[in-house]
Amino acid sequence: MAEPSLNGAVARPRRRNAASTRRKLLIAARQEFARNGLAGARVDAIAAQAGVNKQLLYHYFGDKDAIYVAVLEWIYDEIKQYEQNLNFNGLKPDRLMKKIVGSWFDYLSLHPDFVAIMDDESRNQAVHIRGLQQLPAIGPLLLRIFSLTLAQGAREGVFRRGVNPTQLCISIGALSYFYFSGLPTLQAIFNRNLSTEPALRERRRHVVDFVMRALRP
Amino acid sequence: MAEPSLNGAVARPRRRNAASTRRKLLIAARQEFARNGLAGARVDAIAAQAGVNKQLLYHYFGDKDAIYVAVLEWIYDEIKQYEQNLNFNGLKPDRLMKKIVGSWFDYLSLHPDFVAIMDDESRNQAVHIRGLQQLPAIGPLLLRIFSLTLAQGAREGVFRRGVNPTQLCISIGALSYFYFSGLPTLQAIFNRNLSTEPALRERRRHVVDFVMRALRP
Amino acid sequence: MAEPSLNGAVARPRRRNAASTRRKLLIAARQEFARNGLAGARVDAIAAQAGVNKQLLYHYFGDKDAIYVAVLEWIYDEIKQYEQNLNFNGLKPDRLMKKIVGSWFDYLSLHPDFVAIMDDESRNQAVHIRGLQQLPAIGPLLLRIFSLTLAQGAREGVFRRGVNPTQLCISIGALSYFYFSGLPTLQAIFNRNLSTEPALRERRRHVVDFVMRALRP
Amino acid sequence: MAEPSLNGAVARPRRRNAASTRRKLLIAARQEFARNGLAGARVDAIAAQAGVNKQLLYHYFGDKDAIYVAVLEWIYDEIKQYEQNLNFNGLKPDRLMKKIVGSWFDYLSLHPDFVAIMDDESRNQAVHIRGLQQLPAIGPLLLRIFSLTLAQGAREGVFRRGVNPTQLCISIGALSYFYFSGLPTLQAIFNRNLSTEPALRERRRHVVDFVMRALRP
DNA sequence: AATGAATGAGTTTTCATTCAT
DNA sequence: TATGAATGAAAACTCATTCAT
Numbered sequence: 001m002a003e004p005s006l007n008g009a010v011a012r013p014r015r016r017n018a019a020s021t022r023r024k025l026l027i028a029a030r031q032e033f034a035r036n037g038l039a040g041a042r043v044d045a046i047a048a049q050a051g052v053n054k055q056l057l058y059h060y061f062g063d064k065d066a067i068y069v070a071v072l073e074w075i076y077d078e079i080k081q082y083e084q085n086l087n088f089n090g091l092k093p094d095r096l097m098k099k100i101v102g103s104w105f106d107y108l109s110l111h112p113d114f115v116a117i118m119d120d121e122s123r124n125q126a127v128h129i130r131g132l133q134q135l136p137a138i139g140p141l142l143l144r145i146f147s148l149t150l151a152q153g154a155r156e157g158v159f160r161r162g163v164n165p166t167q168l169c170i171s172i173g174a175l176s177y178f179y180f181s182g183l184p185t186l187q188a189i190f191n192r193n194l195s196t197e198p199a200l201r202e203r204r205r206h207v208v209d210f211v212m213r214a215l216r217p
Numbered sequence: 218m219a220e221p222s223l224n225g226a227v228a229r230p231r232r233r234n235a236a237s238t239r240r241k242l243l244i245a246a247r248q249e250f251a252r253n254g255l256a257g258a259r260v261d262a263i264a265a266q267a268g269v270n271k272q273l274l275y276h277y278f279g280d281k282d283a284i285y286v287a288v289l290e291w292i293y294d295e296i297k298q299y300e301q302n303l304n305f306n307g308l309k310p311d312r313l314m315k316k317i318v319g320s321w322f323d324y325l326s327l328h329p330d331f332v333a334i335m336d337d338e339s340r341n342q343a344v345h346i347r348g349l350q351q352l353p354a355i356g357p358l359l360l361r362i363f364s365l366t367l368a369q370g371a372r373e374g375v376f377r378r379g380v381n382p383t384q385l386c387i388s389i390g391a392l393s394y395f396y397f398s399g400l401p402t403l404q405a406i407f408n409r410n411l412s413t414e415p416a417l418r419e420r421r422r423h424v425v426d427f428v429m430r431a432l433r434p
Numbered sequence: 435m436a437e438p439s440l441n442g443a444v445a446r447p448r449r450r451n452a453a454s455t456r457r458k459l460l461i462a463a464r465q466e467f468a469r470n471g472l473a474g475a476r477v478d479a480i481a482a483q484a485g486v487n488k489q490l491l492y493h494y495f496g497d498k499d500a501i502y503v504a505v506l507e508w509i510y511d512e513i514k515q516y517e518q519n520l521n522f523n524g525l526k527p528d529r530l531m532k533k534i535v536g537s538w539f540d541y542l543s544l545h546p547d548f549v550a551i552m553d554d555e556s557r558n559q560a561v562h563i564r565g566l567q568q569l570p571a572i573g574p575l576l577l578r579i580f581s582l583t584l585a586q587g588a589r590e591g592v593f594r595r596g597v598n599p600t601q602l603c604i605s606i607g608a609l610s611y612f613y614f615s616g617l618p619t620l621q622a623i624f625n626r627n628l629s630t631e632p633a634l635r636e637r638r639r640h641v642v643d644f645v646m647r648a649l650r651p
Numbered sequence: 652m653a654e655p656s657l658n659g660a661v662a663r664p665r666r667r668n669a670a671s672t673r674r675k676l677l678i679a680a681r682q683e684f685a686r687n688g689l690a691g692a693r694v695d696a697i698a699a700q701a702g703v704n705k706q707l708l709y710h711y712f713g714d715k716d717a718i719y720v721a722v723l724e725w726i727y728d729e730i731k732q733y734e735q736n737l738n739f740n741g742l743k744p745d746r747l748m749k750k751i752v753g754s755w756f757d758y759l760s761l762h763p764d765f766v767a768i769m770d771d772e773s774r775n776q777a778v779h780i781r782g783l784q785q786l787p788a789i790g791p792l793l794l795r796i797f798s799l800t801l802a803q804g805a806r807e808g809v810f811r812r813g814v815n816p817t818q819l820c821i822s823i824g825a826l827s828y829f830y831f832s833g834l835p836t837l838q839a840i841f842n843r844n845l846s847t848e849p850a851l852r853e854r855r856r857h858v859v860d861f862v863m864r865a866l867r868p
Numbered sequence: 869a870a871t872g873a874a875t876g877a878g879t880t881t882t883c884a885t886t887c888a889t
Numbered sequence: 890t891a892t893g894a895a896t897g898a899a900a901a902c903t904c905a906t907t908c909a910t
């Protein structure tokens with residue numbers, strides 16, 4: 001988990017440190033929201049976990065909803081940062097596609113709280129996500145990447161033509177996301193631990209393979 | 218929505234109101250749980266929606282958790298019934314696979330409350346689903362079906378060998394489930410209405426096609 | 435204080451008595467609102483004073499505002515009843531005017547909580563009073579009474595002509611209301627106890643006299 | 652609004668900001684107390700409105716009550732100043748009485764916050780006013796003025812004898828004060844805007860006239 | 869079987885006030 | 890002088906559940 005953004009952080013550590021308190025609250029909130037959802041999360045629990053007075057949460061964020069949105073923003077910043085650290089330059093279409101699929105799997109694997117919070121957002125009709133400033137840019141960006149890669153791959157003969165980039169994008173997300181989101185249920189149904197290292201490797205391999213085969217000409 | 222099963226109804230005949238009240242409560246509960254999840258659901262809302270006294274809910278089911286489990290059981294009965302009505306007999310492996318994939322999509326498309334409740338179960342670590350009697354049979358059943366179909370298809374040369382049935386099963390579920398589960402978020406990201414009739418048809422075609430291509434030899 | 439209206443009261447006393455609980459809550463609320471105003475009143479205090487669980491207040495009335503409105507309605511019913519018990523029939527204009535002025539003084543003298551609550555309403559821009567159904571009828575009714583009486587008195591030569599009934603009505607209210615409303619401040623300023631029996635008699639006499647003299651031809 | 656007095660300001664010169672901050676706080680407090688009463692006023696709102704740090708309020712005044720008392724003192728100083736600016740010298744009793752009645756009306760008309768704060772004081776049993784140093788002088792001063800004027804008027808034959816100066820004083824206050832204090836309620840009852848310029852003129856004329864007629868021999 | 873009354877333990881939020889710099 | 894951080898106590902309101910009839 002990357003550090004939450006530190007609006008106005010001071011350099012040297014102090015006993016009374018606004019930035020640090022804010023950060024502690026955000027970290028605690030992220031955990032609490034991931035575990036219990038927006039409605040299920042307890043403001044008291046967040047404050048207690050952060051080790052600060054409950055009122056400070058209201059002081060810094062306004063109300064429960066507002067700190068929830070702050071967590072969402074933090075998460076989206078984190079994703080952006082994650083993507084910027086991936087180096088996709090100069091990759092051929094098939095290598096690039098593999099890397100995207102794999103990196104999505106890896107991200108979700110490493111960030112169960114992201115999955116949990118997204119699930120909750122969906123149940124709430126994505127009302128909070130819709131308010132994020134970063135949001136409108138994401139869809140077009142994804143579509144551009146997949147369109148270009150698919151087209152390039154088609155020219156090079158590694159991908160078939162006629163793949164709908166939106167559907168592909170959703171499918172790639174689905175294959176990884178559903179695995180983590182539905183983990184408890186899947187484990188109950190298949191009576192298997194699906195979160196062991198080998199199980200994760202197996203799933204990752206399957207997902208990448210599944211997508212690449214589906215894209216063959 | 219099929220009639221809720223009346224598990225726990227007493228054997229000897231009473232005034233038929235008892236069964237009717239129980240059913241009304243279950244219907245209302247299913248709606249409420251789908252909309253708000255287990256934690257978010259309100260016992261008052263269920264009773265009000267059912268048009269009966271709140272205490273009757275406790276009389277018939279014991280507590281909130283118990284009626285939730287009753288709803289889960291009802292849903293699983295419904296699925297079983299849905300599957301039994303599908304006629305898979307005599308289908309060739311590729312036709313069969315297509316039919317399975319399509320029918321899963323259709324089921325989820327028609328039962329948004331199932332999706333909602335499953336999502337909620339996952340967040341709660343599937344604790345309630347784990348208690349269902351029907352559950353242990355489902356995984357093995359699914360695996361048997363997919364194993365047989367894959368093997369048969371491989372023999373006939375329409376499917377490649379080496380496909381993991383568990384992974385395939387999860388992937389087929391993922392491609393449809395995630396679409397409905399993440400609908401609000403996806404619509405926000407792609408700034409598109411994904412629940413129109415044409416959009417649903419497009420997604421269904423894509424999913425079936427995606428799976429079948431990924432299984433090609 | 436008259437009994438609050440007993441929507442649905444049952445005849446014989448019971449341990450669990452909705453009407454009685456409702457009544458107890460209203461009585462306690464009236465006291466608390468009179469003492470502390472709407473904002474200053476404590477829901478806990480009302481429930482404690484009524485000797486019932488706090489939740490019942492929400493059960494019966496909805497929220498703090500709603501019980502406040504219920505108190506207002508009760509008060510207005512009480513006033514209506516008070517007026518209906520006064521017998522103005524067949525009185526000559528000057529006797530009638532004296533009786534009105536005196537009865538207003540008496541009512542305010544006997545209902546300090548009415549004064550307190552009206553004061554609070556004024557500070558809140560009369561927002562709750564404006565919602566009362568009984569309200570629109572009051573103004574016109576008062577004006578009709580004063581207009582008729584003034585006209586009749588003028589014809590009989592006991593009142594001068596040209597008195598504005600609205601202004602007179604406000605003035606009559608003012609002379610009594612202000613005395614009770616401003617009692618603590620007036621007592622502080624004049625360093626006198628103005629609520630003794632003799633002081634009240636003196637004020638009453640003064641008010642009636644003051645009005646009658648001001649109306650002389 | 653006149654400048655607030657700076658009671659408690661230190662003698663030796665400091666940065667002029669101190670006085671300015673104190674003044675800004677008082678102005679903001681007066682507004683806030685008038686709008687919301689002592690209990691309803693928010694320390695945060697006062698500080699924010701004054702544009703200074705909340706702690707400064709505590710620094711300069713001690714606590715919420717103390718700044719409230721400071722506002723009361725300011726208001727009383729203002730009234731004293733207002734009266735001193737009126738020139739009553741050499742007026743005949745009836746002219747003088749008219750001028751007093753009119754000037755009271757005018758003062759209340761121009762100082763709605765005075766009315767609001769006095770109302771609040773009354774609800775609080777005038778506890779804070781009682782502590783004011785200026786207070787003990789006011790009652791006797793008023794009584795002296797009215798006694799002298801009434802006596803002089805009686806001698807000159809323009810006023811009747813036997814008018815109780817205390818009662819008269821209260822009545823004159825009532826006729827104007829109640830109009831402004833009860834404005835929202837009166838407007839609701841009579842369904843009329845009573846704060847327009849013509850309405851105010853009409854009321855002023857009525858009040859002066861009413862008093863003078865009541866005092867005729 | 870059915871109903872409405874009643875409750876206690878929580879949950880978010882507010883607010884005056886004090887602390888540390 | 891000035892500031893922002895921090896706090897504890899309390900307030901309105903919610904909710905699953907039990908009691909009495």
